[in-house]
Amino acid sequence: MSQIIDRRVNGKNKSAVNRQKFIRRYKKHLKKAVEEAVSKRSITDMERGESVNIPSKDIAEPTFGVGRGGRRETIYPGNKEFISGDSVPRPQGGQGQGQGKEASDSGEGEDDFSFALSREEFMDLFFEDLELPNMIKTQLAKDIQFKKIRAGYTSHGSPSNINVIRSMKGAIARRIALGAPYRKELKTLEDELALLEEQDTCNESDIEVLKLKIRGLQQKIKNIPYIDTFDLRYNNRIDQPIPTTQAVMFCLMDVSGSMGEYEKDVAKRFFTLLYMFLTRTYEHIELVFIRHHTVAKEVDEQEFFYSRETGGTVVSSALKLMHEIIQERYSTADWNIYAAQASDGDNWTDDSPVCRNLLLQSILPFLQYYAYIEIIDESSPSGNLWREYSRVAETEQRFAMQKIGGPDQIYPVFRKLFEKQWA
Amino acid sequence: MSEKNNNYISQTSEWTFDLLEKFHSEIERIARDFGLDTYPNQIEIISAEQMMDAYSTVGMPVGYHHWSFGKQFLGVEQRYKRGHMGLAYEIVINSNPCIAYLMEENTMMMQALVIAHASYGHNSFFKNNYLFQTWTNADSIIDYLLFAKNYVQKCEQRYGEEEVEALLDSCHALMNYGVDRYKRPRRVSLYDEERRQIEREEYLQSQVNDLWRTLPVDQHKAAHEDERNLWPPEPQENLLYFIEKNAPLLEGWQREIVRIVRKIAQYFYPQRQTQVMNEGWATFWHYTILNKLYDEGLVNDGFMIEFLQAHTNVVTQPGFNSPYYNGINPYALGFSMFRDIRRICESPTDEDKYWFPDIAGSDWLKTLDFAMRNFKDESFIAQYLSPAVIRDLKLFSVVDDDKDNELHISAIHDDSGYRHVREALADQYNLGNREPNIQVYKVNRHGDRSITLRYYAHDRRPLNDDAEDVLKHMSRLWGFTSRIETVAEDGSVSITHECPVER
Structure with missing residues (x-):
């Protein structure tokens, strides 16, 4: 009458729905906490959870209860010194006081409610409302890869796909069904025959007739085809589109003498944010780092951010290199291509129109998105690169540009760049 | 060995x-x-x-x-x-x-x-x-919880999560007041529950409409209604039940959810007692x-x-002035009392014979079994708390009256105090004392449809600060203004809380 059951195999996240409901309800609080965390944390450290505090009063569930005041009598344990009739001064707060029983049993009644937001939840809030432009469209448009998946059985197909078991099952069923009336008749005739044969007085001709009929029926049953084309079943396989799940992200940065540590740091944060967003959309992401002064060079991440160069600035060199790399390695059939460029806005004057033409003609057609940030005081006058790029932005939806003053502006700018309505 | x-x-x-x-x-x-x-x-x-x-x-x-x-x-x-x-x-x-x-x-x-x-x-x-036997259905509770879960989920799909959530918030606020103390709930299976739920929905709606089907009345009549013809005729202690049956604006599914919360409150009620x-x-x-x-x-x-180490942890009772003190430990009190009953049966002292003439020296198994079956905390303590246990736990009673500047020790573990401590402790476990006594007093049926609750203040204790918020939930459920009148010990009545609903 008793049983012992191992329930550990059951899922453990029974409360997941309740947790989600809670998070939805307190989104406002959580978002604030997330935004604070984002402004404080270093970018490399972004992908982890966060502990969140919510004031108890915002989260309380009220119930009727008795408040302070009036007269009450309470029993306490552990008397050491009191005798009946003693008077003791009323303690001010703390333990042993008349309200002890009403404190929460966790002993943390008045504290803020605090809990840890998981990494996923943190990132969800962080990325909420953000969506990469054109992403959905291109995902659909570029779904040219297919995977064969099984989808039951069909009644026609190529011989190599015949499913023997299914077909034979069908055949047996058909044979049974078609043979049934004959067998029924056969049985009655056989019974009749047996009866006649028992009686000695029977006449031979009747038996012969019966036997003939029986043979006829047996033949009929035999004639039912063992397997018919009608029985054949084929494994059905259909094409299921595989969304393109890889992306390449080009990071372009000016490393000429005018870009200091500070500017590089801001740029790095911007690249990281874009990278993190892409990791959520694509399974596989490759990064290409191109740095340039008067000449461009493809480098690894370490060198990209930390090695120092000096010299003038020719932005088009980087764009040309990027174009070459796309041609060589990243066919648009297989890759979603994103580019982010950071610069302080300096460029050799004659080069900027070249950049514009390069962008319009040989780069943007292959890209999902191109984001340009200029790390510069918003009050400073726009350089020639900004002017030329503005002309690109006028005509190209996939091109976005923004000026960033300092690290605290990255997050809002990032949101602005990828706001939903750009899609 | x-x-x-x-x-x-x-x-x-x-x-x-x-x-x-x-x-x-x-x-x-x-x-x-x-x-x-x-x-x-x-x-x-x-x-x-x-x-x-x-x-x-x-x-x-x-x-x-x-x-x-x-x-x-x-x-x-x-x-x-x-x-x-x-x-x-x-x-x-x-x-x-x-x-x-x-x-x-x-x-x-x-x-x-x-x-x-x-x-x-x-x-x-x-x-x-007896409380569990009377108030809970061990056979059908899992079924009922399943029904409740599915029903709430269905409502979320049909009427929106937010809507259902708000309703549940309100019900939870009043959950402790969703308990029938006298009527016996019926046993039903999951299937019956689902079938009956639909019937109930239709029936209830028709009832409620009937209740509120009022022709325009002349205002004098409405004003005088209070004195002459109170409705409900008797105060109602089960607020959720009253809401489920009578709230004018709730829809059928909302009534059903009120009922679900009420049923679950009822199920847990014996455990709280x-x-x-x-x-x-x-x-x-x-x-x-x-x-x-x-x-x-x-x-x-x-x-x-x-085992003894674990057991001792469970039954430790820190003294009132210990930093670990967190009220009386129910494990400690209950364990010492049952142990003591056994002791009284097996080796009674003269004191026990004087205090417990019926059980001293009786068969301990039978006595314990009887005690377990027929009491709740309040009556169990009133019946069985022995001087020995009071001495062991060194229980004492403190009177805290806001009219006095000091606390008074009214009784300790001595001959003159045992009875008083026992009564006071039993009282402390009376749910009726622990929770404010709040009842539906009247509904203004012909006027603004407001509902008035009455709080009977025992020993001049006021309601806590939550009352205001709970009343908001009350108004949400009722659909019209709700208020609390506090009845002092001398019988004077004053409106202490009000949550108007603008229409």
């Missing part, structure tokens, strides 16, 4: 399913010898995460979804991960079969303790205590059964030492 000649069931602290079975069958045998009558047991091994899940839904194995359970879960999880609290070793559910959860982290000793405590202690209490008894009873039995195992040579000294 040589290692080979012992009968120990196990000598390691690791448990296996095999050992669980063995321990369980021994425990079951001993429990039966003592005459414990239980529902069939279903013992489930779960992980710590699952235990936290179970925690956050107040131990309901299935429950409707609500953010407050999520909050509960997050709180538990946070405190557990930081090491602020350990998890309970077990959770037991008043159902038939009686489900007990054992954590996989427990040692073999703990599992044995938990089986004795939950599967035989609590289980027999659930099956035999028998904390001391229930825990005391279970603790008494795990103590008695495990000692018996030891006496029979089935467990070794190591097992016993580990």
Whole structure:
């Protein structure tokens, strides 16, 4: 009458729905906490959870209860010194006081409610409302890869796909069904025959007739085809589109003498944010780092951010290199291509129109998105690169540009760049 | 003793399913010898995460979804991960079969303790205590919870999550006032429940409309209604029931959800009234059964030492001025009382013979069984709290009157104080004293349709600050203005809280 059951195999996240409901309800609080965390944390450290505090009063569930005041009598344990009739001064707060029983049993009644937001939840809030432009469209448009998946059985197909078991099952069923009336008749005739044969007085001709009929029926049953084309079943396989799940992200940065540590740091944060967003959309992401002064060079991440160069600035060199790399390695059939460029806005004057033409003609057609940030005081006058790029932005939806003053502006700018309505 | 000649069931602290079975069958045998009558047991091994899940839904194995359970879960999880609290070793559910959860982290000793405590202690209490027999249906509770979960989910799909959530918030605020104290609920199965729910919805709606079908009345009549013709004719203590049946604007599904919350409150009501008894009873039995195992040579000294350490932790009662003091520990009080009843039966002193002439020297099993069946905390303490226990726990009574600047010690553990301490402690466990007495007093049927609740202030105690917020929920459910009148001890009535609804 008793049983012992191992329930550990059951899922453990029974409360997941309740947790989600809670998070939805307190989104406002959580978002604030997330935004604070984002402004404080270093970018490399972004992908982890966060502990969140919510004031108890915002989260309380009220119930009727008795408040302070009036007269009450309470029993306490552990008397050491009191005798009946003693008077003791009323303690001010703390333990042993008349309200002890009403404190929460966790002993943390008045504290803020605090809990840890998981990494996923943190990132969800962080990325909420953000969506990469054109992403959905291109995902659909570029779904040219297919995977064969099984989808039951069909009644026609190529011989190599015949499913023997299914077909034979069908055949047996058909044979049974078609043979049934004959067998029924056969049985009655056989019974009749047996009866006649028992009686000695029977006449031979009747038996012969019966036997003939029986043979006829047996033949009929035999004639039912063992397997018919009608029985054949084929494994059905259909094409299921595989969304393109890889992306390449080009990071372009000016490393000429005018870009200091500070500017590089801001740029790095911007690249990281874009990278993190892409990791959520694509399974596989490759990064290409191109740095340039008067000449461009493809480098690894370490060198990209930390090695120092000096010299003038020719932005088009980087764009040309990027174009070459796309041609060589990243066919648009297989890759979603994103580019982010950071610069302080300096460029050799004659080069900027070249950049514009390069962008319009040989780069943007292959890209999902191109984001340009200029790390510069918003009050400073726009350089020639900004002017030329503005002309690109006028005509190209996939091109976005923004000026960033300092690290605290990255997050809002990032949101602005990828706001939903750009899609 | 040589290692080979012992009968120990196990000598390691690791448990296996095999050992669980063995321990369980021994425990079951001993429990039966003592005459414990239980529902069939279903013992489930779960992980710590699952235990936290179970925690956050107040131990309901299935429950409707609500953010407050999520909050509960997050709180538990946070405190557990930081090491602020350990998890309970077990959770037991008043159902038939009686489900007990054992954590996989427990040692073999703990599992044995938990089986004795939950599967035989609590289980027999659930099956035999009169409150549980009267107010809960162990057979159908799981079905009902399932029905509730599905129903709430359906409503979320049809009427929107936010809508359902707001309604549940309001119901939860009044949950303690969703209890019938006199009427006996009927037994129904899941199927009946679903069928009846539809009928009920239709019927209720027609009833309510009838109640509120009023022709334009002349205002004088409305104004005088209060004095001449109060409605409801008698004050109603079950606020949720009153709302379910009479709130003018609720739709059928909303009434059903009010009912679900009310039913669950009703299900937990006996547990709230028998904390001391229930825990005391279970603790008494795990103590008695495990000692018996030891006496029979089935467990070794190591097992016993580990057990006594765990047991002592459970029944510790820190003094009022200890930093660990957190009210009277129901395990400690209940355990000492049941132990003491046994002592009074087996070896009564003169004092016991004077205080408990009926039970002194009687058969302890029968006496304990009677006590378990027929009392709740309040009456149990009033009946059985002995001078010996009062002395052991050094109980004393403090009067805190806001008219006085000082607290007064009204009684301690001496001859003149025993009775007073006993009465005061019993009173302390009277739910009616712990929760403010609030009832539906009148509804203005012909005027603004407002509802008036009355709070009967006992010993001049005011309502807490939450009252304002709870009243908002009341107004939301009722759909019209709600207010609380506080009735002082001298009979004077004043409106202390009001939450208007603008229409």
